[in-house]
Structure formats: structure tokens, C-alpha cells
Amino acid sequence: MSVPNAIEVVDLVVGVDELSAVRGVSFAVPARGRMGLVGESGSGKSMTAMALMGLLPPGWQARGRVLHDGVDLLTLSDKALSSRRGRTISMVFQDPMSSLNPVRRVGDQIADVIHRHMGVTRRAAHAQAIDLMTQMNLPRPEQLARAFPHQISGGQKQRIMIAMALACYPQLIIADEPTTALDVTVQKQVLRLLNAATRERNSALLMITHDLPVIAAMCDTVAVMYAGRIVEHGPVQKVFRTPRHHYTRGLLDSQPTMDNIALDGSSRLHSIPGMVPPLHALPSGCAFHPRCPAATDRCRTSMPEIDATGAACWHPVPVAAPAEAAS
Amino acid sequence: MPVYIARKLAFFLLAVFAASVLIFLLIRGAGGNVAAVILGKDATAEAINALSRQYGLDRPLPVQYFDWIGNLFRGDLGRSFRTNEPVTDLVVSRLSISIPLCLSGLVLGLLIAIPAGTYSALNSDKPVGALIALLSQVGIAVPVFWAGILLSLLFGVRLGWLPTGGWTNWDSNFWGAVRSLVLPVISLGLILGASLTRYVRSAVLDVMNQDYVRTARATGMTRMQALLRVGLRNAALPIATVVGLQIAELIGGTVIIETVFSLPGLSRMILANVAAREVIVVQSTVMLIIVFVMLVNLIVDLLYGVLDPRVRLTR
Numbered sequence: 063m064s065v066p067n068a069i070e071v072v073d074l075v076v077g078v079d080e081l082s083a084v085r086g087v088s089f090a091v092p093a094r095g096r097m098g099l100v101g102e103s104g105s106g107k108s109m110t111a112m113a114l115m116g117l118l119p120p121g122w123q124a125r126g127r128v129l130h131d132g133v134d135l136l137t138l139s140d141k142a143l144s145s146r147r148g149r150t151i152s153m154v155f156q157d158p159m160s161s162l163n164p165v166r167r168v169g170d171q172i173a174d175v176i177h178r179h180m181g182v183t184r185r186a187a188h189a190q191a192i193d194l195m196t197q198m199n200l201p202r203p204e205q206l207a208r209a210f211p212h213q214i215s216g217g218q219k220q221r222i223m224i225a226m227a228l229a230c231y232p233q234l235i236i237a238d239e240p241t242t243a244l245d246v247t248v249q250k251q252v253l254r255l256l257n258a259a260t261r262e263r264n265s266a267l268l269m270i271t272h273d274l275p276v277i278a279a280m281c282d283t284v285a286v287m288y289a290g291r292i293v294e295h296g297p298v299q300k301v302f303r304t305p306r307h308h309y310t311r312g313l314l315d316s317q318p319t320m321d322n323i324a325l326d327g328s329s330r331l332h333s334i335p336g337m338v339p340p341l342h343a344l345p346s347g348c349a350f351h352p353r354c355p356a357a358t359d360r361c362r363t364s365m366p367e368i369d370a371t372g373a374a375c376w377h378p379v380p381v382a383a384p385a386e387a388a389s
Numbered sequence: 390m391p392v393y394i395a396r397k398l399a400f401f402l403l404a405v406f407a408a409s410v411l412i413f414l415l416i417r418g419a420g421g422n423v424a425a426v427i428l429g430k431d432a433t434a435e436a437i438n439a440l441s442r443q444y445g446l447d448r449p450l451p452v453q454y455f456d457w458i459g460n461l462f463r464g465d466l467g468r469s470f471r472t473n474e475p476v477t478d479l480v481v482s483r484l485s486i487s488i489p490l491c492l493s494g495l496v497l498g499l500l501i502a503i504p505a506g507t508y509s510a511l512n513s514d515k516p517v518g519a520l521i522a523l524l525s526q527v528g529i530a531v532p533v534f535w536a537g538i539l540l541s542l543l544f545g546v547r548l549g550w551l552p553t554g555g556w557t558n559w560d561s562n563f564w565g566a567v568r569s570l571v572l573p574v575i576s577l578g579l580i581l582g583a584s585l586t587r588y589v590r591s592a593v594l595d596v597m598n599q600d601y602v603r604t605a606r607a608t609g610m611t612r613m614q615a616l617l618r619v620g621l622r623n624a625a626l627p628i629a630t631v632v633g634l635q636i637a638e639l640i641g642g643t644v645i646i647e648t649v650f651s652l653p654g655l656s657r658m659i660l661a662n663v664a665a666r667e668v669i670v671v672q673s674t675v676m677l678i679i680v681f682v683m684l685v686n687l688i689v690d691l692l693y694g695v696l697d698p699r700v701r702l703t704r
Contacts, residue, residue, distance in 0.1 A: 147609045155600060164697075178608070
């Protein structure tokens with residue numbers, strides 16, 4: 063293998079009791095690569111991320127293999143995993159408002175991570191934290207480092223979170239909807255920062271979002287998740303220009319653009335009929351079949367695997383009819 | 390922080406003043422003429438008047454009030470009507486029992502509640518967590534006097550390890566005094582610990598589900614480190630509040646426990662003085678307890694400022 067993988071996931075199943083939120087997911091993010099994981103709420107994309115981090119809620123179990131840095135993370139003890147979390151694999155969460163310790167100064171929170179993993183003194187860790195804050199384009203870092211989370215803005219908090227995630231030059235950063243909770247005006251800045259900073263540090267990025275344009279702008283490959291499975295996987299350009307799965311196509315068609323949005327009610331904005339099925343009532347065969355325009359009896363009875371088309375579909379969308387590319 | 394301290398201090402002084410006025414008026418208002426209350430229903434009018442004059446009870450209320458408060462500030466709690474002893478001397482010797490009893494009970498309660506509540510929260514999905522929660526419920530339901538009697542029966546009567554009651558002075562027999570306090574402290578501590586366990590459990594459960602604990606774990610803390618460094622630090626805020634509120638209940642518990650174990654503490658002295666209609670003594674000692682409770686709550690408030698930067702920096 064010429065390029066080692068930052069992470070390789072093989073047949074990951076995540077569930078609690080009899081229910082599975084993730085049902086046999088496989089993908090790999092090459093070192094320094096950037097992959098997007100797309101799907102609606104409830105598709106299992108966040109559970110996949112938590113399984114990679116070994117931070118599943120109590121009672122949840124992960125099976126399969128998660129290969130990272132030469133080991134299978136799923137076989138490690140909590141202690142062994144802890145020494146990797148924040149060092150070789152780290153994560154940026156959705157809600158920066160509640161993700162920082164409210165009673166600790168933000169500079170100290172960054173320094174804590176460096177001190178924990180890099181074997182440097184507190185003083186050195188603190189100096190590095192200030193350095194990082196400067197690189198995160200945070201204004202007056204020395205002063206801001208002494209602030210408590212409630213004293214700074216949401217965008218600043220997310221920059222602090224990114225600084226914490228990047229502090230130890232991890233091989234992989236997982237970003238789970240990192241801008242969803244932010245104002246639209248700062249979303250782009252934070253994404254740009256995340257993009258540039260991960261590239262500078264040679265960190266691979268696994269970007270989890272339901273925002274297709276973000277994936278199109280930042281990622282090399284994309285995997286589309288539906289009901290706990292990856293239904294389409296491939297290079298971003300290919301998947302977005304010529305989607306082969308009807309769900310991917312539906313997602314792309316439901317993206318608002320200047321052309322398909324109209325305020326007079328004649329909107330041509332498309333939506334996928336029906337809803338994401340709940341975990342306890344997954345349809346047989348291809349889980350998407352009740353909402354699929356091309357479903358046949360075969361789709362109802364047997365579950366398709368991803369094939370040469372890059373999609374897990376018995377009746378892939380013909381290539382001759384490209385969908386509108388994501389803007 | 391200085392503004393916060395000043396505000397809390399001002400509030401404390403105001404509350405103490407309000408409480409003193411209230412106590413003073415309640416005592417005056419409850420029985421009508423204080424001298425008549427002291428002397429009982431068979432007293433003659435001359436006797437009542439004589440007593441009123443002797444103790445200045447015929448003066449206008451504001452004069453009486455400020456006289457009382459002024460004396461309190463000088464450490465003079467008044468004199469007993471019957472024995473003419475200065476109350477202050479009595480109170481000091483009684484406090485040498487009540488304060489160690491109260492504080493040790495509080496410390497024991499916390500020593501029980503913090504580990505038990507935390508352990509129960511971390512194992513909330515296992516039988517042992519449910520068992521601790523159940524035991525805590527039982528502890529809340531058991532009255533403190535019942536706990537005292539049971540302990541006294543077991544360790545005092547059956548096993549004979551500790552005295553079932555009574556008191557020897559600190560000076561004459563230090564270890565004897567300690568031994569006399571063991572069972573009362575355990576009774577108070579167990580009962581207080583039981584109710585605090587429930588609050589600790591819910592505070593820890595709440596905190597451990599917070600996003601910032603997940604962040605702590607995602608940046609490399611083990612479950613135990615995240616609990617000790619981030620979880621308990623944040624859970625300390627609601628726990629401190631509850632401890633402040635429980636102080637009043639704890640003092641109520643000492644009244645009962647001092648009676649059960651025949652300890653000559655302050656609470657029992659108040660009870661005896663109420664029965665003996667020693668109005669001025671009751672007024673002064675109750676005021677003393679109120680100041681103590683408010684002082685503890687002031688300390689809790691100040692502690693809150695230390696623990697929580699949001700409190701310290703925004704208010």
C-alpha cells in the first residue's frame with residue numbers, strides 16, 4: 063500500500079441491545095486525505111464517529127474493525143484509547159457552546175491537552191496554547207486565554223475547540239457538524255480555518271455533515287449514509303456530478319439553488335417523499351425502497367451491496383441523466 | 390469578585406438584622422406581656438410590674454430592641470430570670486458540645502454522600518447503583534431519633550462499646566467526651582448523608598452527560614480523570630447549594646439527637662428554656678443559631694463565587 067490510511071473501518075456495526083444504528087459500514091480515509099460523510103439525522107453518521115472515538119453512550123457496542131495507527135481501536139482498553147484520543151485521533155463537536163468546561167479558562171483547556179500528551183511542562187504547554195490560538199486567528203490570544211468560555215463568542219469557542227483537536231498534530235480529525243450551531247456569517251470562516259489548519263498539520267479529515275456544498279468544497283471523497291449503511295461512496299466530483307444511488311440523487315436535487323427556489327410558490331425544489339425509517343422498523347431489503355422511485359420487488363427482498371458503480375443499488379441511476387451538481 | 394463579596398456581605402447583614410427584628414417582635418407578640426409569660430398565669434399584677442421594671446420590659450420596644458442588640462454585640466446574651474446566671478457562660482460551655490457535634494455530622498454526611506452518590510451515579514445502570522439509591526431513600530425516611538436509638542441499642546446496650554448517653558467535659562476527660570459524641574455524630578451523619586447522597590447522585594449524573602465531559606474524554610482523559618477533574622468540579626456547584634440548605638435541617642437534628650443521647654448541648658438548652666419560659670434566653674440563643682445558619686450560607690455563597698467563574702464575573 064503506497065499511502066497508509068489515517069483510518070480504515072471494516073464492517074462496523076454499532077448498536078444497543080437488538081437495535082443497530084450502524085449496520086456494516088466500511089470505508090478508509092488515507093493519510094492527509096479528506097472524506098465527507100453525509101446523511102440525514104438518524105442515518106448513523108454521528109454514531110459511526112463516536113464508535114471511532116470509543117465514546118459510545120453507555121450500553122452501546124461496536125463490532126467490526128477500526129484500524130488506526132497499526133492497531134484495531136475496538137480492541138483497546140479505555141486507558142489505551144485515552145492515550146490516543148486527542149493525540150493521534152481527535153474530534154471537533156457540533157455545539158461549541160456546551161463543549162468547553164465552564165469553570166476552566168480556555169487557554170488552560172488547550173494547554174491541558176498539550177501537557178497531557180506531549181510530555182512538556184505546564185509553562186511550555188501554555189506557551190504552545192497561545193501560539194495555537196494565534197494560528198486560529200483569535201484576537202489578542204494572551205488576553206483571550208484567560209477568559210472563561212461564557213465570556214467569548216460561539217465562533218471563538220469553536221476555534222478553541224479546533225485548537226484543542228489540532229494541538230497534538232493528530233493523524234485524523236473527525237469534525238461532526240462543526241458549524242451547524244454557528245451563525246452563518248462565521249460558518250465559512252471556521253470551515254476555512256479547519257481546512258487550512260488540517261492541511262498544514264498533515265492531518266486527515268473526516269467531515270460529518272448534511273451540508274453537501276461543504277463536502278464539495280473541502281473533501282476528496284464522500285460516503286452517503288442511509289439507515290445505518292453507506293449507500294454510495296466515491297470521489298466527490300463523480301458522486302455529485304453523476305450520482306448512481308437514488309437517495310444521493312434525491313439529496314442533491316433537494317439542495318436549494320438560485321434556480322430552483324422561488325418565493326411565489328412555483329418552487330421547483332425537490333424533496334424526497336417519506337421519512338428516514340426508525341431503527342426498530344427498518345424496511346426489508348434495501349432500506350430506501352419505500353421512498354425510492356425505481357424500487358422493484360427485488361429491492362424489497364434483498365439488500366444490495368456497493369458494486370462497481372459505487373452505489374448499493376439494484377437499479378442505479380443511469381449515467382446519461384446527470385443530476386444538477388451541487389453548487 | 391470584590392463586588393460579589395460586598396453584595397453577599399451586605400445581604401448577610403441585612404438578613405441578620407431582619408431576622409433579629411422578627412425574633413424580637415415574635416417573642417413580644419406571642420405571649421403579650423413578657424413578664425406575665427415568665428411568671429405564669431397565677432402571677433399577681435404587682436409581681437408582673439416589678440419584674441417588668443427590673444428587666445426594663447416596660448420601656449418602649451425600640452429601646453428594648455437596641456438594648457438587646459447592643460448587648461449581643463458585646464457578647465452579653467442576658468441573664469436567666471430564675472437563676473440570675475449570665476446566659477453567655479452557659480452558652481459557651483454548651484457550644485463546646487453542639488459545634489463539634491454539628492460540624493462532625495456535616496463532615497461525616499459529606500464523606501458518605503460524595504463517594505456513595507458518585508458511585509451510584511456512575512453505576513446507575515447496574516444493580517449496585519440502584520441499591521445505593523434505595524438505601525439513600527431508606528435513610529431519608531428514617532427519623533434521626535430512630536437512627537440514634539437503634540445505634541445506641543446496638544453499640545451501647547448490646548455490644549457495650551460506647552456510652553448510650555451522658556457527657557463528660559472536654560477538660561476532665563477528652564477521650565470520654567469524644568466517645569460520648571461518636572454515636573450522636575454517626576446518627577446525624579448517616580441521616581444527612583442519606584439525603585445528600587441523592588443530590589450528589591443527580592448532580593453527578595447531570596454533569597457526566599454534559600458535552601464538556603465528552604470533550605474531556607475526547608481529548609484524552611480516562612473516565613475516572615474526566616469524573617474527578619471535570620465532573621466533580623462542576624457538580625460541586627449544585628452540591629454546595631444543597632449543603633447550605635441542609636444546615637438548618639442539621640441543627641433541627643441536633644435538638645433531637647442531643648435529647649436522645651442526653652447531651653447538654655445548646656439545642657437542648659433552648660428546649661429546656663422554652664419549657665421554663667426563659668423568654669430572653671430563648672430570644673438570644675435562637676438569634677445565635679440563626680446567625681450561625683446565615684453565616685454558613687454566606688460561606689456557601691462565597692464558595693460559589695470561587696467555584697463558578699460565571700457567578701464571580703457576571704454578578
